[in-house]
Amino acid sequence: MNQALKDWTINYVKHKDMAFRKLLNVEEKKECIMFKFKDKAVAHFVIDQLDTAIFALIKDHEHATIVCPNIEDNLEFLLKEW
16 A cells, blocks of 8 residues: 555545544454444545456455545546446
């Protein structure tokens, strides 16, 4: 996991929650960052280079977010696989 992108994701979610105050816990796992809210749990997958393996990672989570750098390869993947 890209450390800068992981830190950005944690800060983004925490700042987004400042108005609602629903965030209970942040847990960094090997494959994702789990944000536990009062009403749901959301897995944020921080991926440097998108590929089809991401589908296997997100399928087990009801609420999942993919965070990746804005690069041409990732954009092409999204356009092709969406």
